[in-house]
Amino acid sequence: MKMEGKVAIVTGGASGLGLATVEQLLEKGSKVAILDMDVEKVKQIQENYGSNQLLAIQTDVTDEGSVQQAINQTYDTFGAIHICVNCAGISVGQKTYSSKGPFDFGRFKKVIDVNLNGTFNVTRLVAEKMVLNNSTEEELDRGVIINTSSGAAFEGQMGQAAYSASKAGVAGMTLPIARDLSQYHIRINAIAPGLFMTPMASGLPESAIKKIESQIEYPKRLGNPPEFASLVLHIIENTYFNGEVVRLDGGTRLPAR
Numbered sequence: 001m002k003m004e005g006k007v008a009i010v011t012g013g014a015s016g017l018g019l020a021t022v023e024q025l026l027e028k029g030s031k032v033a034i035l036d037m038d039v040e041k042v043k044q045i046q047e048n049y050g051s052n053q054l055l056a057i058q059t060d061v062t063d064e065g066s067v068q069q070a071i072n073q074t075y076d077t078f079g080a081i082h083i084c085v086n087c088a089g090i091s092v093g094q095k096t097y098s099s100k101g102p103f104d105f106g107r108f109k110k111v112i113d114v115n116l117n118g119t120f121n122v123t124r125l126v127a128e129k130m131v132l133n134n135s136t137e138e139e140l141d142r143g144v145i146i147n148t149s150s151g152a153a154f155e156g157q158m159g160q161a162a163y164s165a166s167k168a169g170v171a172g173m174t175l176p177i178a179r180d181l182s183q184y185h186i187r188i189n190a191i192a193p194g195l196f197m198t199p200m201a202s203g204l205p206e207s208a209i210k211k212i213e214s215q216i217e218y219p220k221r222l223g224n225p226p227e228f229a230s231l232v233l234h235i236i237e238n239t240y241f242n243g244e245v246v247r248l249d250g251g252t253r254l255p256a257r
């Protein structure tokens with residue numbers, strides 16, 4: 001799919017990987033709606049970019065009504081939705097059991113709710129708008145959806161039971177959703193990043209980041225958000241890319257700790 005003049009939704013687009021994606025989509029001439037919980041950042045981004053090409057809507061991806069309202073607002077403002085990039089996510093670390101007690105069940109459910117249920121909630125509702133687009137000989141795709149999994153879907157470290165389960169869910173639902181939506185010419189893929197330098201990762205102590213960097217195959221550094229965004233753009237452009245979970249991690253396979 002060509003990006004110029006198309007309409008994209010980016011959840012979690014107020015920060016990190018999502019924000020880098022928003023910036024590259026705007027450069028390509030797409031109109032973009034950011035769906036994010038963080039009101040202050042949402043307001044600031046809207047002020048920085050103006051409103052012709054960018055909408056910023058405070059949204060909770062876990063809330064059916066909130067997502068439906070944001071999708072309707074995007075559709076009513078820009079007239080269509082062609083691209084959806086799901087980056088909204090949270091990370092919580094806790095061991096299944098430790099001397100402090102068992103993993104807090106409420107925290108476990110929250111991670112699944114945001115990372116997995118929220119991603120599916122947006123995916124299903126955005127598909128309803130994508131089917132309304134035209135599929136032509138020059139442009140077969142009616143829509144392209146890109147979800148964000150994680151290397152933790154495959155090799156979760158200690159303390160990552162909830163996060164890994166949520167991201168394995170995102171990876172696992174990619175193919176069945178691709179099969180569900182293929183008759184409508186809507187593609188879906190997931191990217192499984194290694195560790196990227198975003199506000200989510202910068203919460204880690206310097207020593208933990210250094211240790212992770214030493215375990216990265218090549219290049220020995222964290223990923224940069226524009227590297228994630230450029231893969232998003234490639235997947236959007238490449239019509240043969242469908243039903244795939246692709247790792248973007250410098251060859252990293254993290255050990256238990």
Ligand SMILES: NC(=O)c1ccc[n+]([C@@H]2O[C@H](COP(=O)([O-])OP(=O)(O)OC[C@H]3O[C@@H](n4cnc5c(N)ncnc54)[C@H](O)[C@@H]3O)[C@@H](O)[C@H]2O)c1
Binds near residue numbers: 014035038151197
């Ligand atoms: N940074 C990494 O190293 C890394 C690695 C693998 C996967 N990921 C995944 O990539 C995605 C983006 O991560 P990031 O590093 O850019 O994080 P980030 O914290 O910089 O950005 C996440 C954004 O999601 C938003 N958000 C959180 N809960 C939300 C909700 N319920 N509804 C709407 N928005 C919500 C936050 O407000 C924030 O703006 C996440 O799904 C994360 O799990 C990140």
